[in-house]
Amino acid sequence: MNRRRFLTTSGSAALALTSGASASLPLPAAAQNRPRQPSQLKLGCQSAPTTDEHLGYLARYGVRHICGYPRIGDPGGNRVYPTVDELSSMRDLAEKHRIEILCVGPHILESSYINNEKHPAIMLAQSPERDRDIEGFQNLIRNCARTGLPSIKYNMSILGVLRSGTQPGRGDELDKVWKLSEAHPDTPLTIAGPVDADAFWERITYFLDRVVPVANEYKIRLACHPQDPGVPPEGYQGVDRVLGTVDGLKRFITIRESSYHGLNFCQGTVSEMLADPKEQIYDVIRYFGERNKIFNVHFRNIRGHRNDFVEVFPDEGDVDMVRALHVYREVGYQYMLMPDHVPTAALDPHGLQSFAFCYGYIRGLMQSADYAV
Template identity: 35%
Template sequence: MYISEQLLNPDERRLRLSAQLGVHHVVLDNRGTELVSADGGVSQWDSRKLNDYRKWVESFDMKLDVFALDVGSILLDSLVDIEGARRQRRMLADNIQKAADAGITCLKYNVQMVGITRTGLRPGRGGARNSGFVHAEYSPEDDRKHSYWGVGYPSNQEEGGSASAMLCGQKMAREVPPVSEKAGWDAIEFLVEGLVPAADKAGVRLACHPHDPAYPVGGLNGIEHVMGSADGMRKFLSLSSSRNHGLNFCQGTVAEMFREPGRHMIPVIEEFAATGRIFMVHFRNIRGGYLDFEEVFPDEGDVDMFQAIKAYQRGGYAGPLCPDHVPVSDLDEGRERFMAFALGYTRGLLQAAGVWSTPSR
C-alpha cells in the first residue's frame, strides 16, 4: 500500500506541490474539462490527447494510477430512453479502449444519480467546518446548498456549480422521477453489462464508487441508494466475475452505512480487501454513522485508522490510499494544507504498520 492523491484537473504548480509532499502516484479527475468533455452527454475521448496528458503528469515523477470515467446521465437515461443510453454505453466502451491505448490501466466511475447528499456544515476543531448528513434535518434547500455536485466540494460550489453537475449526470433528488430498488439495480446492471466486456478486452480495471450516503429504507425523495449498504456492494461485485470489475472503496462512504462504524468497519474492510477487487481506496474518516454523520480529519473519527491499515494488509490489498473529503476552512480555501495533513498522517500509519512501500513508477 502507498499514499496517492486524488486531484481535480491539477496544474503544474499543484503537481509540483504533490511531488514535494512525497506523492508519486495520483488519481486524476478531469471531468468538465476540455480533455474529456463535450456539451451534454458522454463525450468521445482522444487517445492521443490522453497519452500526451499522461506523459505530462509523469514528467513530475508521478504515476497516473486511476483516471475518472464520466458516465454522464446514462443511469437515469437507461430508465427513460434506452436507445439513447445504449449509444452512450457504446461511447463509454470506446473510451475505455482509448484509455488503454493511452497507457491508462484503471478508470473510476460513480453511480450517483443525484448529488452526494449533505445537509449542512458542523463546527469542527479550531473553527474548521465538517460536511455532514442528518436525515432528520433534510430539506431540499440544504441539499442544494451543501451537497457535493459534479466535481466540486460542499461550500465550494463556485468551482463546479450546476454546469459541472450536469456534466456528471447529477440532478437534485426532487428533479428526478422515483427510482425504485429494482430500477436502481436495472440501471447499474445495464451499465456493467456494457462496460465490463470492454474493460476485459482492453485490460482496464473499473473502480466503482458506492452510493454516498446510505439512504433510509424506502429511499429519499423516492430515490433508492441500492449500493448504500455492504450487502449492496456485495451484490454489485456479484454482477460480474471479471477481475476488472471492482470498487473504488470509499472508506468514509462505507462507514456511513453503519450505526456503529467503529465496531463494524475493520472486518468489512478485510472482507472486501480479500476479494482482490478493491482497486483504490478513499482513506477518510467520519464521526457518527448511518443517517447522522459528519466528515472529519482522519485522526478524529470513529474508525481506528491504524487498525484499518492492518485490515487492508490482512486482506491482501496493496494499492493506493487517497485522502478525501477533509473539512473546509477559510484558512485553507483550496484544502491543500488539510490534504497535506491527511497525506502525512496516512504515510505515518503505513510506516507504523510496517507496510509502507514505494512502488515502481
Template identity: 25%
Template structure:
C-alpha cells in the first residue's frame, strides 16, 4: 500500500506540502489543475510547475484526481469528440511526467452531494452530512448556492464555472436514461483506454457519491453488479476503478470489503473513509475508526492486504477537529489521524503474516 494525500495546490489549500511530508508513510500528493474547466487540454508548463513543487519536497505526483470529463461526453453529443481529443492529449502529457493513475468520474452535472458541510457530531467535531429528505425536496440551485458560500476555497466538482449553466444541464439530462449513460461511457472508454495503456496510466473511475440517483439524474457506478459491468465494458487492465469505501458505503447494501476481494486486480487507487448511515437514509462522515461508522474499515483494509495491494491509497474526507479552518472534508488533522489508523491496521496484518510464515518454517 502506497500512501498519498490529496492537495489542491499552492494558494488553494490550507495544508502545506511541508506538513504533508511530515505525515508518516506519505510519499506523494493527489493533485489536479483545479482551475481549468472540464474538457480543456492541460498545459504542459502548468503540469511541470506542480511536479517541480512536489519534487522539492520529496513527494511524487503519481496520482491525478481528477481530469474532469466534459458534459458533452456524458451526454453523447456530437461535440464530444473534440473534448475526448483534449482528454487524450492530457493523458499523454501526464504520462510524460510519470503519472500512473488518473481518477475521474462519470456523474452527470454534480459530483459528490451533501446538504451540510459542517454538521456537528457528538464530540464537538464537525463533518459533511447528507440529509435524504432535504435532497428530495430541495431545488438544485439552492444546493449549489449553499455549496459555494465560501468562494475562497473551491470545492472539487462544485466549481462555479461548471455549474453556471445548471438549469440548461438539468434540462439536457431530462431524457437521458441509465442505458444511454452506459453507452456514452463505453464510447469514452474505447477512445481513451488505448491512449492510457500507451502512456503507462491506469484510468480509475470513482463511484457515484451518493450511489443512487439524485435530482432525477442517472447514476451508474453504484454497486458491485454495476462495477462488474463497468469493468467488462472495456475489459482491459488499464480500465480500473477507484475503490471509495465512503461513497459505496453510504448504501448499507454495498459490501465494500467483498468488492475489494472481487476487483482487487483492477483497483490501482483507493479512498478509505467511514460513514455512519442512519435508517432514514441520512449519513454523516465520521473518523476512520471502524467502530465510529457503518463501514467495517478493518475488513476493508484486510481485504486489500489479503490481495497483496501495492496501489495507492489516501485517507478520504476527514472531520474538522481542534478548531482547524479548512476546505470541508480536507483539513490536515483528521486525515493525518486516518492515515495512522490505516497504517496501524496494515502493520498489524503485516506482522501477523510474518509471524505465521515463521511458524510454518518451524
C-alpha cells in the first residue's frame, strides 16, 4: 500500500471510529456474505489473586471467565481445601464483576519448587501425610461440585518451572529463557532426592487412583499441567520429569481413563517439548483435543525448541497462533484460552500491561476466526 492510500484509508478509519459510538469498520468483502459462526472458545485468565481489585482489572479488559483462587480461613495452615462457604464467597465476588469461575486452583500441588512447598507430601510419597493431603483434594472436588465450580487445575511437579535466565525482548521487556546447556542448579538434588521415571509414575498413579473416582462421582474435571520444561531422561537435579514429553502426557491420560481426567494444556510448555514446535504443535493439539482431554489452554508462544527456548509475546513466537486457534475450534474445544508467562518490564513488574495486550490479542483472534471458512 502506498503512502497516500495508507493515509486516506487511515483517515477513513479514524472518521468511522469517531463518528459515533455505534460506528464500526465494514468487514472485508469476502467476509460480508459469510455467516458468523461463533465458537465456544472463551477468553480466560488464571492470574491471581481473586480479589475485588484484580477482578475489576480483568473485567476492564473483557475477561469474563477465569480460574479462581479461594482464600482459606485457617490460621494454622493445616487445612488444604476451601469450604463450601469460602468457595461460594469467591464465586459471588466474581459474579459481582460479571465474571464466571470455570476452574479452581488448589492450595496444594502447585507448580512451585518442592523445597519451597508447604505441603509436599504427595510428590514426596510421604505417608501418612500424602493420604491426608489427598483426602483434602477429594474434599476440594466435593466442595467444588456443591458450589457449582466445574473444574480444578493442578500440577504434579517437583522442580517447579525451570528457567536459566532472561534476555532483552522488544522495547523494554525482559523475556525468560531456558538453555539446558547453561543451567546450573543451586544443589545437586532437591529434598525429594533421586526420582527416576518408575518412582514418578508410582506417585502419579497413587494420586490418580484415589482422586479420579471422586471426580467421576461429582463430575468435576481435573486438569493437570505438563512439567515445564522437559529435561533429558537422566533427569535434572536427580528428577526425571515424566510429564515433560508428549509420550508422557499420552501415557498420563490413559491412567484411570475418565472423561473427567485430562490436561491443563499449556501450549507453551508443550511447544517446549518439541524439536520443531512451529510444525509439530498442531498435531499434538489434535491428538489430545480429539480425545476431549484438553480442559484449559495456556495460549502462549515461544521461540526455539526443546532444551533451548525463550518465552515471548504470542504474536512474535515460532508458533502460528492463528493456525493453532483454528485447530482448537476444529477439535471442538469449548473452554478457556488464557495468556500465561507474559514478559515483564521495569515499569510493568507484575505483567499487568502485558496481560492486557494478550487479552486483546486473543479476543481479536477469536472474533476474526468466527468469520473464517
